[in-house]
Amino acid sequence: xxxxxQHPSTLxxxxxxxxxxxxxxxxxxxxxxxxxxxxxxxxxxxxxxxRSNVGEKKDQRIAVTLxxxxxxxxxxxxxxxPEDSAVYFCAASMRGGADGLTFGKGTHLIIQP
Amino acid sequence: xxxxxxxxxxxVLKTGQSMTLLCAQDMNHEYMYWYRQxxxxxxxxxxxxxxxxxxxxxxxxxxxxxxxxxxxxxxLGLESAAPSQTSVYFCASSSPRGGSYNEQFxxxxxxxxxx
Numbered sequence: 001x002x003x004x005x006q007h008p009s010t011l012x013x014x015x016x017x018x019x020x021x022x023x024x025x026x027x028x029x030x031x032x033x034x035x036x037x038x039x040x041x042x043x044x045x046x047x048x049x050x051r052s053n054v055g056e057k058k059d060q061r062i063a064v065t066l067x068x069x070x071x072x073x074x075x076x077x078x079x080x081x082p083e084d085s086a087v088y089f090c091a092a093s094m095r096g097g098a099d100g101l102t103f104g105k106g107t108h109l110i111i112q113p
Numbered sequence: 114x115x116x117x118x119x120x121x122x123x124x125v126l127k128t129g130q131s132m133t134l135l136c137a138q139d140m141n142h143e144y145m146y147w148y149r150q151x152x153x154x155x156x157x158x159x160x161x162x163x164x165x166x167x168x169x170x171x172x173x174x175x176x177x178x179x180x181x182x183x184x185x186x187x188x189l190g191l192e193s194a195a196p197s198q199t200s201v202y203f204c205a206s207s208s209p210r211g212g213s214y215n216e217q218f219x220x221x222x223x224x225x226x227x228x
Binding site for chain 1: 144146148153154155156157158161163169171172203207209214215216217218219220221222
């Protein structure tokens with residue numbers, strides 16, 4: 001089955017700087033790659049996703065890039081703010097997510113004031 | 114719209130006891146999922162359903178059973194709880210959008226402790 005590796009496990013950045021979280025996946029048949037943000041004690045919430053036919057997607061301060069050849073994808077957050085502090089999870093799926101998602105183990109993003 | 118709701122929010126069981134977790138969604142979604150979240154492990158798929166009356170195994174199905182008798186509800190059962198099943202359980206639902214891609218919406222979670 002699919003395996004998703006996520007790095008780093010903890011990332012501390014100064015407010016206003018950029019943050020990058022990287023994930024690799026094992027199954028070349030995967031075609032859907034969402035990113036979720038989870039605040040302490042809350043449910044995961046989708047922040048951005050990308051499909052395998054797209055190399056990059058951007059939404060305001062958040063962007064995701066996908067390299068299908070290398071089987072890795074990354075989350076980029078620019079101009080970080082205190083409210084960006086949370087745990088971020090990447091995930092991968094075949095069939096567009098219909099059969100469920102395989103998640104990475106998460107990155108705890110800490111924004112230092 | 115309430116979205117995805119889960120019952121109960123918290124529960125403490127003794128080893129060997131049984132219980133059922135209920136997930137309900139009011140978005141008319143076709144697909145529903147149960148995940149468990151353990152510290153440092155991310156979320157792992159237990160079972161899922163692609164339609165009323167259908168269920169399938171995910172990554173970690175042992176010790177759990179599920180049923181989808183109504184489109185809006187997805188039940189997760191623990192027949193004989195074990196301490197290894199102490200976890201936070203999340204339900205999610207989705208439907209295809211823009212083709213065949215499914216954004217999953219999560220419920221608030223159920224925190225289960227097995228003593």
